[in-house]
Amino acid sequence: MSTPFTETAGLPVNAAQPVVTYSPVTFNVPGRPAPLEIKVSAPVGGENLPVILFSHGHGASNFLASLNGYGPLANFWAAHGFIVLQPSHLDFPGLGLRDDVSAGAPLFWRARVEDMHFILDHLEDIESTVPGLGGRMDRTKIAAVGHSMGGHTVGMLSGMTVTDPRDGTVFDLRDERITASVVMAGPGAGEDLAAPAAERFPELGGTTFSQMTEQALVVVGENDYNPVFSERKTWRADAYWRSPGQNKTLLTLFEAEHILGGVSGYDAAETTDENPERVAALRALIWAYLRSAFDPSDPAWTDACAALAAQSTPWGRVEVR
Secondary structure: OOOOOOOOOOOOOOOOOOEEEEEEEEEOOOOOOOOEEEEEEEEOOOOOEEEEEEEOOOOOOOOOOOOOOOHHHHHHHHHOOOEEEEEOOOOOHHHOOOOOHHHOOOOOHHHHHHHHHHHHHOHHHHHHHOOOOOOOEEEEEEEEEEEOHHHHHHHHHOOOEEEOOOOOOEEEOOOOOOOEEEEEOOOOOHHHOOHHHHHHOHHHHHEEOOOOOOOEEEEEEOOOOOOOOOOOOOHHHHHHHOOOOOOEEEEEEOOOOOOOOOOOOOOOOOOOOOOHHHHHHHHHHHHHHHHHHHOOOOOHHHHHHHHHHHOOOOOEEEEEO
16 A cells, blocks of 8 residues: 655645635736736635745646646645735647747747736736735735746746847846745756757747846756756756855755656646655745745744755755855
């Protein structure tokens, strides 16, 4: 008989409570080729709740954008005290826009960040649309969290820049309303992008981290290495190593690959290293990091790091610079 996995993988978190999910909140955004749809998850109780603005990956799955994906993360964070907002970006395959180069395909890297800006501009509208949400959102505590291409989106919100290969324009789209950021398995520096990826995704070639000054947790899988994207095995940790230090933290998950144990969905076929316990550890660590990032007097992150280090077989390693 197999042993059931634990919700927090031996790491301390607060008590869970029921979650209410409302989907979709829909906005017709001028100039956007499809309506912006957002999934909202929140605990049933509590006031002055911090907010996670989550950006999904580019991925190959047909349905695992934000309306149907990343439940293992979003449901947990909502149950433990966060309001989670999950937009579906234009690269969601269900929209059928991945071949529309005129709209920004295939990655829609700039439109993704614009989605996040729009949501931050319309938090009041989201609150008024979702039953029971009004007045419960703490707009001084907003985190941006993203996986894979979503990590690229979050990096841009935190000061990472992209040079457009078409005309050389440098885009700095940071948003100071974001208090803390979590970049999970995001793309690395453009200068080390491998030729196959550079040909398919030339926009990634313009990525630099020298201006990424905002507070961030960078999460990487120890075995997240794909020479199609870069020959350098530390490439996905560049948001940590190549950005200004003093407020950056690196979490390396041992033996994890690109989907980090299965963050994109329950029993997702795209997960090459499925491990629910690893996902449980990751989401508990991110929960703790954000709690302490929002309130330095909150010992959640210190307690989580101590618990991680005390494990006989720890899930990962934390570094700070």
